[in-house]
Amino acid sequence: MLKHSVATALLAAGLLLGNHAAAQDTMAMPNQSAAMAASAPRDPALKPVFEEFGGKPGLVSLVNDFMDNLMADPVTHPFFANVDREHVKKELVDQFCVILDGPCTYTGRDMASVHKGMGVNRADFNALVEDLQKAMNQHKIPFRAQNKLLAKLAPMHKVIITKK
Secondary structure: OHHHHHHHHHHHHHHHHOOHHHHHHOOOOOOOOHHHHHHOOOOHHHHHHHHHOOHHHHHHHHHHHHHHHHHHOOOOHHHHOOOOHHHHHHHHHHHHHHHOOOOOOOOOOOHHHHHOOOOOOHHHHHHHHHHHHHHHHHOOOOHHHHHHHHHHHHHHHHHHOOOO
């Protein structure tokens, strides 16, 4: 429970920092727009963390469980009930893989476009983060590695949360 509280506090701190850190770490790949790069800010310093997640096979397994958690959660279920979940999982794997400096390319849309009109509020966003933390715990991802990924994802809240 303490680890969960610390992770939530870390995420909240990241939310307060806004997009400043993400903008500094964003390095657009040749075929990637700046908006897409902001959705998957590659960070070469996180290459060892990529290995802690089990490489790409580990990310695939993690995201499968993450989607199961999202579908089982009454708060997040409505956002994923009528979407191509296999496509969403592929995009999440690629996004996480790029952020962790794995050998992937994120070709998905930017986060503002993906979430436009969805009406995501802070409680919805927090529930999704908790579902991700639950999946990472299920996969025994080291707490420090979890926090490094969450720190890169947290600044995206500004374009994902569109409803007060």
